[in-house]
Amino acid sequence: MNKLKPRSKTWIEFDEEVVFGAGRAALFQAIEETGSIRQAANKLGMSYRAAWGKIKATEERLGIRLVEKYAGGLQSGAVLTPQAKELMEIFQQFKKDSEASVDELFIRHFNKFFSS
């Protein structure tokens, strides 16, 4: 059983549509790192339009502002709101705990089957 591993993927839906998951978390992370939706989208190989659509969809479904765009003289960019940072943190913890729980359940259920 040593090479057998449980894998899991968790995400959050609202009315059967994805609200937040690993992909959305990566997008938000990239916005935090680059300070720009366009650069974040490039980094993840998606169009600006697709990235913006995902951000708006998540904001609308949750009713929470997550990304603030700003335009200055020489600078323009985007920053995550405190709520977005909190959402990311909670999601990572939720994901980590879910994986740990699945690992434990895997051993509990399959240990006997695979060692027989």
Add this chain to the structure above:
Amino acid sequence: MNKLKPRSKTWIEFDEEVVFGAGRAALFQAIEETGSIRQAANKLGMSYRAAWGKIKATEERLGIRLVEKYAGGLQSGAVLTPQAKELMEIFQQFKKDSEASVDELFIRHFNKFFSS
């Protein structure tokens, strides 16, 4: 938070390759119901070759015989071995418990965030 729902998908890998998951479980279920690999493959919209490849891959990675083909005078077909039935049962229970655990973790982690 009432319309927000956690979703999860769990599967088992061996050396980074899928050994068993919802797709494999559906294939085995269809073989049990139809008594035929070809009919099971049709039912799931896959080729006989693809279905047989998945069965062999799972058998080889686990080192367990899961499907027995037989050929008779008027009849030929396939049946699941007792080990395959046990694997399906354990996987369903593992999947169900994993989902229940993810549901619980979702509430524990997100309840405060979404009610604020």
